[in-house]
Amino acid sequence: MSQFLHQRPLQNPFFSDPYPISPRTSASFQRPMFLLNRTTLLLLLSLLVILGVILPWLGAPQFLFPNTPSSLAKWRDYTLPQAASFVAKNGTVIVCAVSQPYLPFLNNWLISITRQKHQDKVLVIAEDYATLYTVNQKWPGHAVLVPPAPDSPTAHKFGSQGFFNFTSRRPRHLLHILELGYNVMYNDVDMVWLKDPFPYVNGNHDVYFTDDMTAVKPLDHSHDLPPPGKKGRPYICSCMIYMRPTAGAKLVMKKWIEELQAEPWSRAKKANDQPGFNWALMKTAGQADLYLLPQAAFPTGGLYFKNKTWVKETKGMHAIIHNNYIIGFEKKIKRFHDFGLWLVDDHAEESPLGRL
Ligand SMILES: *[C@@H]1O[C@H](CO)[C@@H](O)[C@H](O)[C@H]1NC(C)=O
Ligand SMILES: *[C@@H]1O[C@H](CO)[C@@H](O)[C@H](O)[C@H]1NC(C)=O
Numbered sequence: 090m091s092q093f094l095h096q097r098p099l100q101n102p103f104f105s106d107p108y109p110i111s112p113r114t115s116a117s118f119q120r121p122m123f124l125l126n127r128t129t130l131l132l133l134l135s136l137l138v139i140l141g142v143i144l145p146w147l148g149a150p151q152f153l154f155p156n157t158p159s160s161l162a163k164w165r166d167y168t169l170p171q172a173a174s175f176v177a178k179n180g181t182v183i184v185c186a187v188s189q190p191y192l193p194f195l196n197n198w199l200i201s202i203t204r205q206k207h208q209d210k211v212l213v214i215a216e217d218y219a220t221l222y223t224v225n226q227k228w229p230g231h232a233v234l235v236p237p238a239p240d241s242p243t244a245h246k247f248g249s250q251g252f253f254n255f256t257s258r259r260p261r262h263l264l265h266i267l268e269l270g271y272n273v274m275y276n277d278v279d280m281v282w283l284k285d286p287f288p289y290v291n292g293n294h295d296v297y298f299t300d301d302m303t304a305v306k307p308l309d310h311s312h313d314l315p316p317p318g319k320k321g322r323p324y325i326c327s328c329m330i331y332m333r334p335t336a337g338a339k340l341v342m343k344k345w346i347e348e349l350q351a352e353p354w355s356r357a358k359k360a361n362d363q364p365g366f367n368w369a370l371m372k373t374a375g376q377a378d379l380y381l382l383p384q385a386a387f388p389t390g391g392l393y394f395k396n397k398t399w400v401k402e403t404k405g406m407h408a409i410i411h412n413n414y415i416i417g418f419e420k421k422i423k424r425f426h427d428f429g430l431w432l433v434d435d436h437a438e439e440s441p442l443g444r445l
């Protein structure tokens with residue numbers, strides 16, 4: 090069962106950052122270090138304290154990215170309503186939330202979406218300024234940062250409004266997009282589209298989602314919310330959610346935000362908003378029209394990457410593959426690679442971001 094703790098390691102704070110934000114900066118600090126006397130060292134330390142403590146409060150990311158031309162700095166003031174209206178097509182927005190270490194996964198996911206001709210609708214919710222600038226520099230208008238950036242000091246003080254805002258960021262963003270009147274397709278970026286998923290979100294349901302259980306289901310399985318498992322709740326994945334801007338969908342998002350607020354905080358839980366989503370689905374099942382998507386089209390990684398027989402049996406039916414049930418950045422890349430789903434090395438030119 091412990092694997093359930095690790096289904097959504099995307100925001101895992103324990104990863105060491107494989108793509109440090111500013112390797113140039115640390116290199117240029119190293120050489121003069123040997124020549125410092127005590128006073129300059131003190132000055133330097135105070136400067137670092139100011140950089141680390143004061144600036145995030147002032148929201149002065151431009152200062153931290155000295156090479157950012159003002160043409161990029163303008164994205165600081167780009168709002169979610171502006172961004173959603175810019176990318177939406179046919180009233181629909183495809184959303185992900187990404188921090189800098191996951192840019193390669195973002196690019197991989199984008200290539201697969203471009204192949205299905207839906208890339209124009211993609212909105213990247215940047216979780217840091219580096220991501221905001223990188224994406225908008227290459228693909229203007231497709232990234233937005235909803236302040237405060239989660240690494241600001243307010244986000245870490247337990248019980249504070251800033252902390253609450255942090256834990257509930259994802260459902261809050263989704264709720265906001267629904268309130269603006271758009272259909273929203275949310276994806277984690279450790280996913281790859283093999284087919285167009287939109288034909289599957291037909292009918293007039295409020296919320297569409299996928300099961301994270303690995304047990305094989307019959308092709309004609311029920312589309313109802315599955316019954317609760319051993320933990321008293323179902324194991325629906327918060328990795329892929331499609332919603333219409335209905336009262337039912339908004340209710341589910343509000344309940345999810347409430348559930349995350351009620352959950353006692355821990356470093357481990359902070360990385361995982363899935364239980365809260367499941368409690369929210371259970372508690373709103375009578376008031377919202379919920380729809381479980383077909384397993385053959387939206388299998389959990391615990392099934393797709395582990396059961397060759399099943400993959401063969403369901404050949405041609407897979408729409409979105411999720412690289413979960415595995416821990417670690419490098420392992421995820423290797424597994425995508427082994428299954429021919431790591432597209433960024435050979436097909437980067439297909440991404441609207443190009444090679445990163
Ligand atoms: C918008 O919807 C129409 C009708 O369903 C469809 O033909 C068209 O391709 C859609 N446009 C986009 C950009 O998805
Ligand atoms: C928390 O979020 C609310 C609503 O989005 C916002 O008004 C408030 O300023 C935020 N507070 C902090 C401390 O981040």
Ligand SMILES: *[C@@H]1O[C@H](CO)[C@@H](O)[C@H](O)[C@H]1NC(C)=O
Nearest residue numbers: 303304305396397398399402
């Ligand atoms: C793998 O898939 C086959 C075919 O669907 C199924 O019969 C079998 O039970 C699955 N194995 C596991 C371990 O789930």
